[in-house]
Structure formats: C-alpha cells, structure tokens
Amino acid sequence: LRMAAKGKDSWKIAAPGVSPVLTGSLNAFLSGYWDKAPTAGRAMEFLESQQKGALYFDHFAFRTFGVDGCGIDSMAGALLDFGYVRRDNLKFEKKKLNAFWFAPPSPELPRIFVSELEVGSFPEEAQKIIRRYTSAAASTATQHFLSGSLGILPWPTPTKEDFRALAEVSEYAAWTLVNGYGLNHTTISVHNLSEMSEIDGLVQALRREGFALNEAGGVVKTSPDGGLRQASTVADEVDFEFLGGVVDRVSGPYIEFAQRHVLPEYAHLEPDQVEERHRRDGFEQGNADKIFESTQIGGVR
Template sequence: MTTSPDKLMLLDEVMNGLMSRYRERVPDVSGVVNALMDEGVIGSAGEIENDHIAFRTMGVPNLGIQSFEKIFLHYGYQKRDFYNFAEKKLTAYWYAPPEPRFPRIFVSELRVHELSERAQAIIHSYTDTVTADPVDGLNLDDAAAVDAFLHQPLWRTPTLADYQTLLAESEYAAWVIYNRYYLNHFTVSVHNLKPGYHTIQDFVAFLERRGFRLNTAGGVVKTSPDGVLLQASTVAQMLDAEFAGGETHRIAGSYVEFAERRVLPQFAHLPPDQIRREHRRDGFEAGNADKIFESTFTSQTHQ
C-alpha cells in the first residue's frame, strides 16, 4: 500500500515538530549531535538516521494505544508486533513507516486496571476528564494541529502528592501523568555511521569518553537473544517540573537511545554498499525494551 505524497508531506511536518520540541527539552540530543560533529563523524544532524521514536500512554477509556495509533495509521504507518511487559504492567506495539526515511514508532500503554485501587483512583481522577477520544476530534490533515495536540496537556496538571504516590508503585504511571504524550525518546541508528562508531560497543565507548550518563539496567548494552539487535540509552534528563499549586520538583524527562541492527544471516554475503534497511534485523525485542524503559526510573536517574 502506497501513501500519498500529501500524507507524506504532512508526516514530515509532524515529525519536524516533534523533533524540534524534543531537542529543546532534552539537551543530550544536541550534546550527542555536537560530539559526533566535533569528532568528524557527521557534518550535520540531518545525517543521523532516526531508527525509531517512542511514546507512552495510559490504557484507559478514550486514550491509550487504540486512540494514539490513529494518528500515525492515518499517515501510512502499519501496525506490527505485540509486546507484553508483565512486571511493568505494559502493553506495546511497533509500527512500520510508510517509507524507510521515516522512523519506526513504538507505542506502549500502562494496563491501569492492574494497579492498586489507590493508583487507579488517582489516574482516573485525571483521565476521566477526557470524555471522548480526542483524536476523533482532530483534523489529521492539519499537521500544525497534530503537532500542537502531541504537546498539549490532555488533563489537568497533577499534584506533587499524586505524582509521588504513583511513582512509588509505577514509575511509568508517574512519567505519563506529568509528561503526557511528549516524545519519550528518539534513536540514533549507529550501524550507518562510519567505522569506529558503527557498532554499539564503539558508540558506547564514544559516549562514555564524552561524559554521557548511560542506562545500566541489564547492562549498558542490551542484546536480543538472536544477537542482531543491540541497544543502549542515556539516562533521562532531570527537569524542574511545576505541579498543581505551584510546587516544583525535579523529575525525569526524556532521553536518547542508540541502536545497532545487524545484517541478518541470510544477507551476510552482501557487500556493505548493497546493504539496505530490509537486510537488517527489524522490529524490537521485549527483553531489551524492558530495560530501556528504565532510562526514566529513579534507579537510573538517582545513581
């Protein structure tokens, strides 16, 4: 199925809006880009391939994946594999882009009904104010409106007490109750960089040399069982957040991920200049993603 040029142009605008606000909010983005330029790996930020972007949602009526996915399905994305994160009480899917120049999208949602009654009551006190699916009222052919929607609050600003109660039970819940649909992370495709930086081990060594703090949950490098998807990430930037009533508190914002997708065994004979996206490991790995989620957790941010 081909996507119309008009839809692709809209998607470009939405992605540009997402990335521009994300760069403002996550200093590590410019930090990584500038370090790569400083070492002569790239000439500009545009040379970086964005492997995927990720969003977090609440699994409650009118919201969650079933609402959020409508935006990107409209622009030609195709829904792919299901993932279950039992311990974190999360469900997720990934979405394949209409053209290889666009990033994959990973969308997760919290299974709110599996939390304690206290946590459920707190979450519903905010999300129950959303009485209809907000995407149904959105003009998806208006890129500016979609960009604004992805950066606007869907419910009132939480109190610090509610945030901290949720944090004690589900750090994911606390992140979403404050940050809503803000872009959770974008991902540098390291395999397309020049030698010396194009494996995850080389790239991690570069990041550590440049002083970036990396997520150590499950090890700095998270490797899929088949050995061909390797991922790492920075620890989320801490932000001064203002809560209801004017209280402020430092909380986890967003972070940057790095992925190496190795060539699949059946394409190992291809010369490097013939290797394209379809020759590399696609999709995601629940074990890797489970630990990447922890980039925003206090076990990482408070190290």
C-alpha cells in the same frame, strides 16, 4: 529520517514524497524533545562532530495510559492515517505494560514504538488517580498525537501529590502523568553512522565524553538472535510546574542508540548494497524491559 547537518534547528526529518503533515508533526515532536532533553542534544552534537553525512533515526517512542481510550490506540489512529503499519505486540508482565510497534510508510521515517500501562492491574487508589486525568482526556483521545506534537498535556495540570503517589507504584505512570504524549525518546541508527557504527565502540566514546548510560541489564542490551543491540542514556530531569505553581524536577526524555545487524540470508550482500530492510527489524522484549528503566532516576521524590 534524513537530517540536514549541524545544530538543533537542523535536526529535522526530511522525507521526499511523504506527507508534509507527517514530517511536520514528527518535527514538532522533535522540537519539544530537544527543549526537554539537553543530553540528547549534546549526544547529537557529539555524533555530528564525528560524522560524515546524515544521521538517521531508528525509532521514536511514546508512553500512554491504557484506560479511557487513552492507550496505544489513541496514538495509533493518527499513525495508521499517515500510513504506518501496526506490527508486533510486546508484553511486560512485571512492569504491567503492553506495547506495539509501527512500521513507517517510507524507510526514511523512524519506526514508532508505543506502550501503555495496564491501568486495570494497579491498586484501586492508583487507578483512581490515573482515571481522574484520563477521564478528562477521553473525549479527545483521538487527538493525543496532536497534543504530544504541540507539547501540551491533554488533561488538567497534575498535582504534586498525585505525581508522588503514582511514583510509589509505577515510575512509568508518574512519567506519563507529567510528560503526556510528548516523545519519550528518539533512537539514533548506529549502523548508519559513518564513524562508530559498532555500538561497543560508540558506547565507549559516549562514556569517554562523560555521558551517563542506563546500566540496567548491562549497558549494551542484545537480543537472543544477536541482531538487535541497544543502549541508552539516563533521562534528563526537567522542571515541571504542578498545579498551584509548585515547581519540581521530574524525569524527562532520553536518547537511545540501536544497531541492527544484517540478517543471515543477506550476509552475501556488499556493504553498499545493504538497505534497512536487509537488517534485523522490530524490537526485543528483553532489551525493551531494561530500556524502560532509562527514566528511573534518583528514586521516588
């Protein structure tokens, strides 16, 4: 997850010893993401302007529909082939979401968080809409990692009516219909910043710079153990061309910031001895529940 300095073309992952196909596809995901998330690009420029040395990604996140083989497993196949390891399961009952995170094959690479909508728990009408798309992508579900890295949807172009109907029942469903398997967000590793390596100071600086942050549950979301602290921007709106050529603004990706504290058992280490494995790992249900709301902008259109 080390990135050469300066500018969007250089915000790329370089990890010696890792499959160039893996770093290449992660960079392909990033290229589509910078195009759809100008705010993320501005945040990167701001961090770079303050920063000495490399920036690091803590994690990447994806959203999926948990039906017709299009859920988490449709991304997991490629991740596991590349040496990612499936870790904890997180459940979001109210949002009807389920998630797993995957640990990278090398500490240079980001963790990957993949969630899925529990489609079967939605009203018949919403299920019918979702299945109209997922059933068309079912036979190529193992290629969803590829579709996301290419920046294309694996199903037919959605209609605006279907998008709006889904937005009524689940913002997540509407987002996934039009964004597919593209990056939902990237997350910058706050503790690895040379400046503003405490999230409270970083958030203050981002606010001063005029960034709109996700306020759900408070701007900084803290795990009960205090070890994982996260904040995120509000997603950018992007133009989407629906079936028939109708263009409208839809919610796109956002950027997150995560600080992982050194675990109590490693508190004795000197700062320059601390590695990523000495820090609080994984994710936190209560934090994630609020971070999901980063794409909730302007209500139903």
